[in-house]
Amino acid sequence: MRRFYWTVLAGFAILAADPASADAQSARRSTRSGVYTEAQAARGRDTFAGMCQACHTPATHTGPAFMASWGGRSLWELFDYLVANMPKSDPGSLSLEEYAQVVAYVLKMNGMPAGPRELPADEAALKAIRLDTTTVRFERNR
């Protein structure tokens, strides 16, 4: 029980000490809390197939390389980057809703759970969500 207690405390300490940007420090919601809907990610998958897949297979936006670039940052940074730069052939050509659903699909690909509400294409709301990289493990007994 004691070990469990200290592990949880340590876990919270790690979370609190996340060395990400100032935005992320103030971000309250984690992407592990379910920040998009399944239906939204499904639309995002079709948008990805239509607009992104010619250059990026889905696999290139998952795993350690992706997390190294975006982990710990607010979703607004990823969203804003996509709007400014993607698709490479015609940056900014998607609707804001389409960018949001692509982000939802990327989250789904990275194992983030779905939730009851769609990811909004809104700066303030996206700044308040952090791309979570941590896993808290609970050790029971020994």
Next chain:
Amino acid sequence: MNERSESRRPLGAAALTVAALGLLLAGALRSPASQGPALVRGNAPGEWRYWGADAWSTRYSPLDQINAANFDSLQVAWQWNASPFGADEYYRTTPLYANGRLFTVATTRRIAAAIDPANGETLWMWRLDEGIRWQKAPRQFAGRGLAYWTDGQAERVIVVTPGYHLASLDAKTGVPDPRFGSNGVVDLMDGLELPLVPLAVDDSGPLIISDAAPMRRARPGETWDPVTKTGADGTIGIDPALGQIAHSSPAIVVNDVIIVGNSSIHGYYPIRVRNLPGFIRGFDVRTGRQLWKFNLVPQPGEFGAETWENGSKIGTEGVGKNDAWATYSADPELGLVYIPVGMPLSDEYGGHRPGNNLFGNSLVALDVKTGQRRWHFQMVHHDIWDYDTPMAPNIMDATINGQRRRIVAQSTKQGWLYVFDRVTGEPIWPIVERPVLQSEVPGEKTSPTQPIPTKPEPYSQQGLEEEDLIDYTPAIRDSALKLARQCRMGPYYIPPSPLDGSGPSRQHCSWYAPGASGGVNIDGGAAADPETGMLYVGSITGLSTTEVAKDPCSEFRYTQAPHDSCGQLGALPPPPGYQRAPRAGGRGGGPATSIGGVSILKPRQYGGITAYNMNTGDKAWWIPNGGPVQVTSNDPLFAGVTLPPTGSRGQPQVMNTRSLVIYGTGRSGGPPNSPPRLFAADKATGRQVGAVQIPSRTSAVPMTFMHQGRQYIVFATGSGSNTSLVALTLPRGTAAAGGRRGGRGGSPVPGGLQ
């Protein structure tokens, strides 16, 4: 021999009579079979037998049942859903209509299907299992379409698959023709004089842009592991050590010859500095026998080989691509096929391939029967801008300076039309070699000049100079100029800058207009009007930047920045001391191209649809794609200033009929927040005469045909697991009096036919 010749003389007259009778008889027996409709440019008027409607790629139909008066009453007749057959990227196919059937390809497998045009039912479907060759196909999507052939009796549908097989299917049944190739299929990896080996994969995913995670030669005795889906599955193909070959646009059938080219890997972020080149081949339409081959990278001893200064032999460093991946056009009377050729290997850096790199970025006219080059013209020397020739050229007849001329007009990414006499290759209006900016990237040797058309005027923003900037007030002009000077400026063909700013100008970015999507690109293109000599060019206009840097795990000294292939299957191992650079905060990429949401480019009549009168080479009219976009800004810089509207995004997808230019906005096109629509404009003036709502945006050029007395418009739409063909037609009872009912074939069209 003597006996025969002696005996021939008395029988001569009789022999001639018999022969004549025989011919008459043969003619009489043949006439029902060849009694199909009279063909114009290879197409039956009112049908759409080629990707571009006819062999000339006019995208023209003489039909007029759908016209300005009734366009807005168009409704969805049926929608054919491709998702039961699989997923796709975005659906970029223009289907065909021939002799009562609609034909299409669909999904990443490029299945072929025939559809009943009256109700959207699937008549037949064909699919080829290509194993690893499909899994690692560089262009794994449905592609732009397929081809049709008939001799008046037999009908065939010709498909080239993602894994590079050529199939000839009975158009009535979808059954592969047993007399063609091997059970209806020709292996296109054969016949290139390249070694074929058993293939294997080390992962279960597709090829990763551009050439990461490729397939490889199988080890002796290697087998397939069905659990991990890796190993050797029994397929053979060109030794992957030489590179990748692909296919994405329909073959063209002319004078009983199937002309097939190839596509390649994407040219951005390549890892390997050698790859397969482009080829054009002719095949007998009845047997599939290969008739000829033309090398788009001239091999040693061939014309143009010296334009590859390090050598052009397959396997040489820097050699690869020059793939003619777009659609082709042909003149059946002249017996010539016109091939638009893509660029050489590596989009933004040519340091490994000094020289002009023929036949990259060229229009090449080949003899259909022999594959001999009649003429060619290279539109970009030593391309480093990703300016592939992206579209079938438009064949037209025009009256220029009082003379009837046979011309061919090539639309391009770089914003110009290049217009030639299609018999001789002579430019109709002068194309002048002019000095251009030189690259500051180490090892790069840019061409000192580029050929610049003097006419017609461009349809897209080119380069960036002071006069292109917004200047509504002195403050606006100063801000725009300050932003513009952050990157290398010029009139056109500004070479990419080294990202580290190590060149003499200290610039670390270059303005890039048109960008890699044009100008014109394959999703849009031009429709030609054979009645009037007008050419309707759909294009985009815009501004971005281009810079190159070292990808630590690529063989190239420089590639499009920033990019890091390290860790990908097939990439070079990371160099000693390598650490993946953390992403800098902020938006990344080049500088912004707008201030307060307002582009620094002053809006001009660029992009959208530009109508050219090809009898004079002058612009006739211009309209934005789906309508103008009002521009506002909260930035105090623009306080009190009324900002002019801009055109909207996306490649317009244009066809033309007896009275109308009909177009879709493209999958990301039209004004923001506008519903998906199909538009009609008066051909002569560009005035919008119709705009009908459609289920979703067009994702490829639409087509039209007459079936059982009703005119249909069909277009592809959607992406991913949600692709379909949509058919529009007029409500029953509103058809014009000229339409006829009954019969399965295309009905005769009233009035003069073109």
